[in-house]
Structures are given as C-alpha cells and as structure tokens.
Amino acid sequence: MMTDLPPILLVGGGKMGSAMLAGWREQGLASAIVVDPSAQAAGLAGPGVVVVPSFGVIPAGFTPEAVVLAVKPQMAAEALPAYGRFAGRAVFISIMAGKTMRAVEHMLGTKASIIRAMPNTPAAVRQGFTVAVAGAHVSATQRKLGERLLSAIGQIAWTDDEALLDPVTAISGGGPAYVFLLTELMEQAALAQGIPPAMARAMARQTVIGSGALLAASSEDAAALRIAVTSPGGTTERALAVLRDDNAWPKSFAEAITAATERSRELSD
Ligand SMILES: NC(=O)c1ccc[n+]([C@@H]2O[C@H](COP(=O)([O-])OP(=O)(O)OC[C@H]3O[C@@H](n4cnc5c(N)ncnc54)[C@H](OP(=O)(O)O)[C@@H]3O)[C@@H](O)[C@H]2O)c1
Structure with missing residues (x-):
C-alpha cells in the first residue's frame, strides 16, 4: 500500500508548481506548505495544504523532507538563499530551467542535497517527461523521495550527466x-x-x-x-x-x- 508523502515545501505555486501539487495530492499528500505571493496561489490551499506569501511566515517547526523550487529562474537569487536553512534533512528539487546544480548549491549552501530536474508542461495532466540529476549529497532515501515526487507528474528518467539537460530542455x-x-x-x-x-x-x-x-x-x-x-x-x-x-x-x-x-x-x- 502506498504511504502518504512526507511534509513538502513548495516554493512557487505557478503552472509547474500547481501541477506537481495536484500529482502529489493523488499520491496521498499529508501536509504541504506552498510559498507564493500571487493571488491565484491562495486557491491551492486545501486539506493539509497551507499557502503562505513568503518565506518569513512559514510556520516555525515545519520540517519538510522535500523542498521543491519552482519559481522563475530570475527570482532565484533573491528568493532562495533563505531556504538553505532546511539543508541537511530535506532534499531540494529544483525544476528551474538553466539553473545549474552549482548555481543552486551556491544559493543554498554547498552541502545541500539537490536534485535538478527538467519537466515539461504535460505534467499538468500527469503525462509529463522529466529528466533528473542527483547531486553528490543526495542519499538513496532522498533520491527515492525525489523519484516519487517527480513521477507523480509523469515519467521520469535519471542521468548522471548534467550537461544533457541542455538537449533535454530543447527536446522534451x-x-x-x-x-x-x-x-x-x-x-x-x-x-x-x-x-x-x-x-x-x-x-x-x-x-x-x-x-x-x-x-x-x-x-x-x-x-x-x-x-x-x-x-x-x-x-x-x-x-x-x-x-x-x-x-x-x-x-x-x-x-x-x-x-x-x-x-x-x-x-x-
Ligand atoms: N513551463 C514550463 O514548460 C517549464 C518546464 C520546465 C521547467 N520549468 C521551470 O519551472 C519553474 C516555474 O515555471 P512556471 O511556468 O510554473 O512559472 P509561473 O507560472 O510563473 O510560476 C512561478 C510562481 O512563483 C511565484 N513567485 C514569485 N516570486 C516568488 C517568491 N519569492 N517565492 C515564492 N513564489 C514566488 C509566482 O508568483 P507571481 O506570478 O506573483 O510572480 C508564480 O506564481 C521555472 O523555473 C521554469 O524554468 C518550466
């Protein structure tokens, strides 16, 4: 039997973020916090899902096992460094186009466990195709969780070669x-x-x-x-x-x- 997903923090509840959230709901989502300042994001709230407008108002004591980074790449440098505080326990899953593993490490801290992934828009109907790369600090358990969260929006394939994400971006x-x-x-x-x-x-x-x-x-x-x-x-x-x-x-x-x-x-x- 499928167990509920562990607590998730979703940063950016736009087109991709909300598609992922919908997939996780189908998988059995016990608790999630969505950080997104936009008016539309408020509509993502529901059983177990709380929407907050900024990092500063994430309830103290919330300890996510996955932090999914789904803001626009141009927002990343300003918005994301604060989330480095979750490094250690949580696996970060970045779906930001063009933000390399190194760039995300630079924002969050070099010891952070990071999965970089490139999904596509059929994710909205759980028919996406995602290619993912796991960083050096990702444990086997974190990788399994990453696989579960990403496969909630379609098929997933792993590669060890981050450079492939450029042609992947071009094709899928x-x-x-x-x-x-x-x-x-x-x-x-x-x-x-x-x-x-x-x-x-x-x-x-x-x-x-x-x-x-x-x-x-x-x-x-x-x-x-x-x-x-x-x-x-x-x-x-x-x-x-x-x-x-x-x-x-x-x-x-x-x-x-x-x-x-x-x-x-x-x-x-
Ligand atoms: N769409 C695709 O085909 C695709 C494919 C692969 C990867 N991606 C990647 O997925 C990411 C999200 O893309 P998207 O198409 O879902 O973009 P989107 O619809 O614009 O969603 C981004 C959301 O983040 C919110 N936001 C802005 N600043 C924030 C902050 N400081 N903290 C938290 N949330 C904030 C935005 O609110 P406002 O609207 O109020 O700014 C918006 O609701 C991007 O990095 C993109 O590269 C997209």
Whole structure:
C-alpha cells in the first residue's frame, strides 16, 4: 500500500508548481506548505495544504523532507538563499530551467542535497517527461523521495550527466510547443484546402490527440506506426516525400534542436 508523502515545501505555486501539487495530492499528500505571493496561489490551499506569501511566515517547526523550487529562474537569487536553512534533512528539487546544480548549491549552501530536474508542461495532466540529476549529497532515501515526487507528474528518467539537460530542455522541455505548432499548421493547411474552420480545428486537434493515444497504446516504434499509415503509391506517401526530403523536416528539426540546445547553454548559470 502506498504511504502518504512526507511534509513538502513548495516554493512557487505557478503552472509547474500547481501541477506537481495536484500529482502529489493523488499520491496521498499529508501536509504541504506552498510559498507564493500571487493571488491565484491562495486557491491551492486545501486539506493539509497551507499557502503562505513568503518565506518569513512559514510556520516555525515545519520540517519538510522535500523542498521543491519552482519559481522563475530570475527570482532565484533573491528568493532562495533563505531556504538553505532546511539543508541537511530535506532534499531540494529544483525544476528551474538553466539553473545549474552549482548555481543552486551556491544559493543554498554547498552541502545541500539537490536534485535538478527538467519537466515539461504535460505534467499538468500527469503525462509529463522529466529528466533528473542527483547531486553528490543526495542519499538513496532522498533520491527515492525525489523519484516519487517527480513521477507523480509523469515519467521520469535519471542521468548522471548534467550537461544533457541542455538537449533535454530543447527536446522534451520545448517538445510540446513543436507538437502544438504541428497542430496549428495542420489546421491552417486544412483551411487552405477549403475545409470549414470548425472542422479544420477539430480535425487537427483530434488527429494529434488520437495519434498520441495510439502511440501510448502501442508497443510499436513511431516509425512502424508511420509505415502502417503509408500505403505504397498512396496519398500519405506523397506528403511524406515532401516532409522527409533532406532539406525539409529532418534538416530543420535537427537545426531547431541544435539552436534550442545552444540557447539553453547560453542561459545557464
Ligand atoms: N513551463 C514550463 O514548460 C517549464 C518546464 C520546465 C521547467 N520549468 C521551470 O519551472 C519553474 C516555474 O515555471 P512556471 O511556468 O510554473 O512559472 P509561473 O507560472 O510563473 O510560476 C512561478 C510562481 O512563483 C511565484 N513567485 C514569485 N516570486 C516568488 C517568491 N519569492 N517565492 C515564492 N513564489 C514566488 C509566482 O508568483 P507571481 O506570478 O506573483 O510572480 C508564480 O506564481 C521555472 O523555473 C521554469 O524554468 C518550466
């Protein structure tokens, strides 16, 4: 039987923080404090969950076993150093894009147990993909807790190579945007072919949703599912010949990921 999660302190209850909180609630959340000054965050309060506007008003005596850092990276230097007081017992889980393990250690103290993780927005429906790196001071028990908290929002994979988080940011971090762009382009192409707007919208959305569900339900590779749609000499084959031309999607997708990976490196500190 799944036991309740231990006490958690969530710093930043925005899009990502609130998605994580929703996942933990499903896992059995006994007690959590959310620190967030915004008016919307007040709505996160509920059984066992208290929302406070700042570090200074965290009830004395609250001893979290995990402190999840989900503020915007630009707020980090100002907001986070105070939380170093929880180092020792608690494992810190930072989901801040571009904030390296070293930068987070610098804010919290070099002995802090830190997991750096990069989730993506399907976390909001518990379908995220997160890549995580555990720092040198993270114990086996803390890593297990980190795994439990992060897998509450989808799949998780671990790496020992922090440098991989730049391409991870480019692929799974930004990936939902590429799929949404594909949906937009499909809708626009449908309109250009004379399909009425409501039908074009529904068709593009459901094609992406249904393809994702088919992928999820199948053990086949994406390539096999693609081939299954592609009759020799047929219409899909004609379209794929355009899209898979060396100068089309294979080239532009590789270039896009390289550009995003480089940008992630530029933004890191
Ligand atoms: N969205 C993504 O795809 C994604 C993917 C991976 C990682 N991340 C990372 O996740 C983190 C959160 O992103 P998000 O999209 O959830 O941002 P968000 O929606 O802006 O959430 C951040 C929240 O933190 C609050 N906040 C501001 N100052 C604070 C402070 N001093 N103490 C506590 N809370 C404070 C903000 O309140 P106000 O609105 O009042 O400022 C806001 O509610 C970022 O570091 C981002 O890099 C995001």
